[in-house]
Amino acid sequence: MCELINYKGIFFPTLSTTLKDLNFIENEFQVRDDDIFNITYPKSGTTWVTDIVSLIHTNGDPTWSKTVPNWDRMPWLESAYVSDRLQNENSSPRLITSHLPKHLFSKSLSHSKAKVIYTVRNPKDVVVSLYYFSKMSVFFKEPDNFNEIVEEFLTGDLPYGSWFDHIKGWMELMGKDNFLLNTYEDLYEDLRGSVIRISKFLGKNFDDAIIDSIVEHATFKSMKDNKMSNFTLLPGTYMDQDKSPFMRKGVTGDWKNHFTVVQSEYFDKIYKTKMHNYPVKFPWDRM
Numbered sequence: 001m002c003e004l005i006n007y008k009g010i011f012f013p014t015l016s017t018t019l020k021d022l023n024f025i026e027n028e029f030q031v032r033d034d035d036i037f038n039i040t041y042p043k044s045g046t047t048w049v050t051d052i053v054s055l056i057h058t059n060g061d062p063t064w065s066k067t068v069p070n071w072d073r074m075p076w077l078e079s080a081y082v083s084d085r086l087q088n089e090n091s092s093p094r095l096i097t098s099h100l101p102k103h104l105f106s107k108s109l110s111h112s113k114a115k116v117i118y119t120v121r122n123p124k125d126v127v128v129s130l131y132y133f134s135k136m137s138v139f140f141k142e143p144d145n146f147n148e149i150v151e152e153f154l155t156g157d158l159p160y161g162s163w164f165d166h167i168k169g170w171m172e173l174m175g176k177d178n179f180l181l182n183t184y185e186d187l188y189e190d191l192r193g194s195v196i197r198i199s200k201f202l203g204k205n206f207d208d209a210i211i212d213s214i215v216e217h218a219t220f221k222s223m224k225d226n227k228m229s230n231f232t233l234l235p236g237t238y239m240d241q242d243k244s245p246f247m248r249k250g251v252t253g254d255w256k257n258h259f260t261v262v263q264s265e266y267f268d269k270i271y272k273t274k275m276h277n278y279p280v281k282f283p284w285d286r287m
């Protein structure tokens with residue numbers, strides 16, 4: 001795995017970002033009212049939402065999604081040099097992705113009307129997805145075993161920090177007109193309904209043909225086959241897709257195939273403690 005840097009107590013992969021970028025983003029980057037943000041904790045549906053938003057942006061025409069890599073269509077704000085480049089970007093709206101926790105995000109967001117789509121996923125499925133990602137990418141340390149990554153996830157000892165802090169930080173925006181809570185589970189259960197909801201949030205009332213096209217090109221199969229979405233354009237030194245494909249399974253509930261009963265009960269116990277009295281209920285809380 002690559003080296004990590006520590007910014008205000010949170011670790012980030014050096015291959016993705018620099019301290020200069022993180023400091024610039026937090027303190028100087030100017031969010032614009034027409035910006036559209038795709039915010040997630042890693043492995044929660046980031047690339048899925050990037051493709052959906054890209055297709056919404058082009059009114060359902062897949063040409064852009066099939067010719068330009070996702071990291072150029074909706075770049076990660078914290079990637080090296082990206083915030084600098086975006087600061088001088090003239091086109092509008094700017095489509096921007098980020099894994100940053102809220103407390104390290106651009107302060108200028110607080111007084112802007114920029115739209116934020118915040119996507120969350122069953123944390124147990126996030127752990128499983130992370131486990132395979134850590135085997136194939138240089139951005140996360142490969143654990144010795146599954147138990148180790150469960151422990152790291154629960155303590156927040158991972159790049160981008162604690163899942164619990166990420167959720168609680170961004171969910172402070174819940175209820176604001178410019179914030180949309182989206183879940184991986186909703187995307188999975190009802191992709192069409194989710195596409196309509198996200199389109200409306202972005203001010204687009206599409207006819208059925210456009211919605212059909214967005215859905216068709218945002219399915220797991222379409223994205224897995226699209227080299228602009230599946231990261232096969234990255235060198236194997238960054239992501240070795242022979243070890244595990246980036247577009248791995250694309251399902252909900254895969255945690256049941258990986259957690260032992262003991263691990264699952266332990267996870268639930270810590271989850272309940274950390275989320276005690278939390279006012280919002282997520283799809284996995286109801287199961």
Ligand code: PPS
Pocket residue numbers: 040041042043044045046047048125128129130132218219220221223246247248249250251254
């Ligand atoms: S990253 O590295 O943080 O940007 O990863 P992220 O995109 O957030 O999450 C990757 C997981 O999302 C799954 N994925 C999808 N599932 C269903 N349908 C579609 N279209 C889709 N696109 C991406 C991807 O397969 C990863 O989940 P797992 O469970 O590992 O398969």
